[in-house]
Amino acid sequence: MNVKNKTVVILLLSIAVILIIVALLFPFNKKLSNLDFSIVDANDNHQYELNEKLSFKINDSTLISDKKAVWYFGNGDSIVSKKNVEYTYEKAGKYLITLRIDNKFDFSKQINIVNGRALTAKDSIPKIFCEEFGYVGEEIVFTGYSPSSNNWYWEFGETGTIDSYEKQAIYVFNKPGIYTVKLETDKTRYPITREIEIFQLYEPFKEPVIVDSSSIVLNDIKRRLQIIANLSARDTRAYKDQVNYIKNKYICNDLSDVVVVINEEKYNDFLSYCQGLHYLDGNATIIQEIKLDTIKCFKQINITQKTKKTK
Template identity: 90%
Template sequence: MNIKNKTVVIILLCIAVSLIIIALLFPFNKKLSNLDFSILDKNDNHQYELNEKLSFKINDSTLLSDKKAVWYFGNGDSIVSKENVDYTYKKAGKYLVTLRINNKFDFSKQINIVNGRTLTAKDSIPKIFCAAFGYVGEEIVFTGYSPSSNNWYWEFGETGTIDSYEKQAIYVFTSPGIYTIKLETEKTKYPITKEIEIFQLYEPFKEPEVIDSAGIVLNDIKKRLQIIANLGARDTRAYKAQVNYLKNKYICSDLSDVVVVVNEEKYNDFLSYCQGLHYLDGNATIIQEVKLDTIKCFRQINITQKTNKTK
């Protein structure tokens, strides 16, 4: 064998020995060759969205049991963990997510964060949000939800016609009963329906065309304030109905502009007084007397009341 061939053989032997040594000393690489991670979105629409919690899951966490691992999210944020992690992006854009092992080995994937999700067929089906019940004379709010829709057609069951074309509608029922609410949009074939029950809050009485008796007005206001005092703290619907009744019938200005004088020594605006009467004092209060500065559109009301000590 000539010198040239000996040299080639020696070089090949050195390379082979080096590879064996590397394989023996660094089995780490062979283990990590199977490492991978996946990115899962919370709403499962296969789109990574702004402010959506994303889950970064390692396919085999046992490969990292004796190693250091750091997650880098491409925006300067990082999490030290050899387990699965959750992360939410606060800004849209493309990012390179990297799982770095022992500060040497990187496993990376690019992720695209978008501002919002793509609308689906389900987004064309509207939903109705409203209270399950209400009272005659109360302003009831109805809200429609459908990301794909722009036109709204509400029927509330009293008139037999379309009552509103707004996404959020307000309606006042004039009679008690169970009503079927109907909502259509430009996307629906048939209307979406929901039932609401309307109660009579108080026994109706016929009013004269012209109220010429101050006593009728004062007794009516006194009656409404006593109802507010007697209502449970959680009965906000009945409370709002009474306040709206007083406002619509006797007050021509903002409720906060009406002065209330209690027992000739305490003061409130009308709205704060009603709130305190309902939520704070409750049925421990007895309304004894009501006086107005003027019967129509009063701006000041003097109230005499006492605490019922037996409550």
């Protein structure tokens, strides 16, 4: 083979090798050309702020599922991850965010971290967020708010000591009652307070008290008749009050339509009986027992009575 032919062969082999390398690399490069990432701020105000949690999201993580990926945040910090990551900057400034694939391919974006809203004296005054009431044994969440505070000291009023050092605390009360919740921070001189009422989760079962309504009515009427018997004949106002009470509460017809049976042998209508009991017998009668034909709207009342013995 002459020199010219040999040169042609070497050239063709070189081109073939180059084509093979390009063929191998081209699909990979084409695949990565679609790779991108976005930066999302926590409060969604489209401003990247100091101490704000930022999310770095890959548009399609399947593009690098078989590759090594490292996030570089431009301040010396890095995270090895092929998935979305979160990061918070502690200093304001401009940073170059780089997603490096297999130590060869870089995808970068610049980010500007700002101080955000300037804190005021009011931001040092904490607030307590919680429910107005809860139940024994229930997990109750207490949240403190104070942008300028870093340390939190909770007292929930049941133990007499500090119960939590977290910004958001969970507490379970063991007894019902009204508790004064106290919160102090590294910015407060005195604690702020808020009351919460804790109820028993289940009311203890109590046996129902059985009330004999008929005996209540009988005793009430008997007591009223005895008052009439004991009143002075001149005390007409008190007499009318007792009669009207019995009429309005227990009698549905006219008093003259209600039959009174005295000691099972004498008879009167109810109005005449009350008048005689008050004006004639006076303080000489003792009402011993009464019976009604019906508790509500009675039309007949049987009365057993006796006359007091005179000395």
